[in-house]
Amino acid sequence: MHPLQVAVGVVKNPEGKILISYRHAALHQGGLWEFPGGKIEPSETAEAALARELKEELNIDVVSAVPLITIRHRYPDRFVQLNVFLVEQFSEEAESCEGQPFKWVAPYELDQYEFPSANRPIIAAAKLPPYYAILDDSAPDLLLPNLQKILNRGIKLIQARLKKLSPAAVATFIEQAYPLCQRHQAVLLMNSAVDCPAAVDGIHLTSRDLMMLTERPENCRWLAASCHNLEQLQQAQNIGVDFAVLAPVLPTQTHPGATTLGWEQFADLVAQVNLPVYALGGMTEASLDRVRLRGGQGIAAIRAFLD
Numbered sequence: 683m684h685p686l687q688v689a690v691g692v693v694k695n696p697e698g699k700i701l702i703s704y705r706h707a708a709l710h711q712g713g714l715w716e717f718p719g720g721k722i723e724p725s726e727t728a729e730a731a732l733a734r735e736l737k738e739e740l741n742i743d744v745v746s747a748v749p750l751i752t753i754r755h756r757y758p759d760r761f762v763q764l765n766v767f768l769v770e771q772f773s774e775e776a777e778s779c780e781g782q783p784f785k786w787v788a789p790y791e792l793d794q795y796e797f798p799s800a801n802r803p804i805i806a807a808a809k810l811p812p813y814y815a816i817l818d819d820s821a822p823d824l825l826l827p828n829l830q831k832i833l834n835r836g837i838k839l840i841q842a843r844l845k846k847l848s849p850a851a852v853a854t855f856i857e858q859a860y861p862l863c864q865r866h867q868a869v870l871l872m873n874s875a876v877d878c879p880a881a882v883d884g885i886h887l888t889s890r891d892l893m894m895l896t897e898r899p900e901n902c903r904w905l906a907a908s909c910h911n912l913e914q915l916q917q918a919q920n921i922g923v924d925f926a927v928l929a930p931v932l933p934t935q936t937h938p939g940a941t942t943l944g945w946e947q948f949a950d951l952v953a954q955v956n957l958p959v960y961a962l963g964g965m966t967e968a969s970l971d972r973v974r975l976r977g978g979q980g981i982a983a984i985r986a987f988l989d
Contacts, residue, residue: 685754685763689732690719692750692808693742693769693776699786700808701776702795703739715795717766717804718784728765736769741779745771749974751807753956755800766804800956806924807958811838812970812980814927814960815987819844822851829859832987833866841871841886841906841982849878856880871904887923889914898922915955925958927982932964935985949976 693701702715720735722728729747736742747767754763778784787795789809797805815832817840819825825844832840840863844852856872860882863870870882874891884904887895892907892914898921899905907918909926918926928951930942942963943951952959958979961969965981973981 683761685761687722687728688719688762688764689722689728689735690717690764690766690804691732691736691744691747691769692717692766692804693736693772695786699788700792701740701784701786702792703782703784706782714798716797716801717808722765729767732767732769736772739780739782740776740784741774742776743773744769745773749977751803751958751979752953752977753800753803755956757800762800764800764804766807803956803958807979810925810958810979813837813967813987814839814841814980814982816841816843816982816984818984819846822847825855826858828988829862833862833868835987837987838866838868840868841873842876842882843873843886845873845875852876852878853880856882869904871906892917892921895921912951912954915951915957915959919955919957923957925960925979927960927962928952929961929982930963931961934963945972945976948978952977
């Protein structure tokens with residue numbers, strides 16, 4: 683059975699707010715909020731369908747749309763594929779052309795609205811930035827200077843991978859690092875291999891810790907996971923992680939002889955789960971377009987944001 687093809691737009695204005703609209707009660711999944719869009723006609727591309735739907739529904743003229751995430755979801759009565767695009771460049775003021783209510787909301791406010799179940803990964807993708815920095819402790823004296831470099835680059839999502847530091851050293855570092863991240867409005871996650879109950883924004887699971895869980899940990903604001911194959915990606919999806927990191931995509935300085943996925947396998951694996959997935963391994967900031975064209979959320983890196 684082929685899924686019903688739908689184009690969806692995460693429309694973000696210059697203030698960073700995202701447009702959501704309310705589905706009429708008589709429609710499928712009516713009475714819920716949604717990201718605007720509609721069915722793709724047989725003769726259309728997904729991009730053309732999105733541009734048409736946004737113009738018809740909200741009088742928005744799309745200037746540029748980039749792939750964000752693709753979701754395949756089975757409802758009891760239908761099977762859909764949501765082809766989701768990030769729309770940050772558009773013209774005209776949004777207005778309700780078909781009588782439906784709409785709102786501009788901050789990304790963190792999306793959780794306050796009830797969406798169709800297929801939209802849950804889209805909410806995570808809409809809230810996540812394109813870059814994920816991994817702060818490594820191979821040179822402990824450089825931890826704070828490197829964190830400051832990362833923040834100065836405008837990176838808003840950071841993992842503290844502090845596997846070599848003692849618990850006391852980790853605690854001391856986080857006492858300085860977390861307030862710094864908060865001042866820059868950046869999210870800080872702690873790698874699960876770190877044995878220190880530091881107060882940060884969430885956990886990044888190692889692939890080993892991921893496979894040992896049967897459900898999402900309670901009271902975890904953000905949960906991420908390292909994955910290397912389909913089994914791990916499916917486990918991450920099953921326990922409800924917010925996003926995954928898939929590696930290694932390309933050869934790296936850290937593991938020069940390791941077997942890599944390559945772009946084709948990366949795209950194939952990402953297509954089999956409904957998760958935002960970052961590409962790790964041999965990435966630079968310039969890799970972002972290539973990652974997005976293959977279904978990824980963005981790039982994760984250790985050195986790319988320090989060079």
